[in-house]
Amino acid sequence: MSPxxxxxxxxxxxxxxxxxxxxxxxxxxxxxxxxxxxxxxSRAEAEEVVHxxxxxxxxxxxxxxxxAAYLRRSVVNGATSVLRRRQTAATYRVDPPAPEAPSQLxxxxxxxxxxxxxxxxxxxxxxxxxxxxxxxxxxLGCRRATVRSLAARGLATIRKELM
Numbered sequence: 001m002s003p004x005x006x007x008x009x010x011x012x013x014x015x016x017x018x019x020x021x022x023x024x025x026x027x028x029x030x031x032x033x034x035x036x037x038x039x040x041x042s043r044a045e046a047e048e049v050v051h052x053x054x055x056x057x058x059x060x061x062x063x064x065x066x067x068a069a070y071l072r073r074s075v076v077n078g079a080t081s082v083l084r085r086r087q088t089a090a091t092y093r094v095d096p097p098a099p100e101a102p103s104q105l106x107x108x109x110x111x112x113x114x115x116x117x118x119x120x121x122x123x124x125x126x127x128x129x130x131x132x133x134x135x136x137x138x139x140l141g142c143r144r145a146t147v148r149s150l151a152a153r154g155l156a157t158i159r160k161e162l163m
Contacts, residue, residue, distance in 0.1 A: 033050050039083075049082060052074070076140065
């Protein structure tokens with residue numbers, strides 16, 4: 001695991017200039033890694049996606065009106081790219097669950113990872129990242145009604161699979 005934001009100042013960001021960027025990193029790093037990890041099934045890949053997003057926001061710091069929203073969108077787009085690369089490679093493997101994970105959580109995780117990407121993204125953004133339907137729609141580039149439909153279908157699949 002790479003060092004989290006609570007260790008010393010993040011590598012490369014201390015040279016970036018704005019203290020706000022360092023504060024944003026400390027505040028949003030772990031929640032963004034969680035979102036990406038739930039979408040990808042791999043913490044290592046999630047950390048890479050989040051680091052790339054922070055690098056992008058650092059390069060555009062003066063031009064980005066809403067850095068937190070830019071980061072969230074970058075993380076979702078980065079996760080989408082990772083999943084597309086996986087599909088192209090035709091081998092889809094996720095990290096095995098932790099040995100100490102409760103069996104119900106492992107079963108839930110497996111069902112979540114089998115959902116179509118957009119359903120999974122909606123559920124992760126809604127229940128892990130605590131975003132409302134309008135924000136999720138902006139992040140995924142769809143209407144609120146589509147978000148609600150994707151959430152309903154994803155939840156129905158999860159309920160069916162876990163019953």
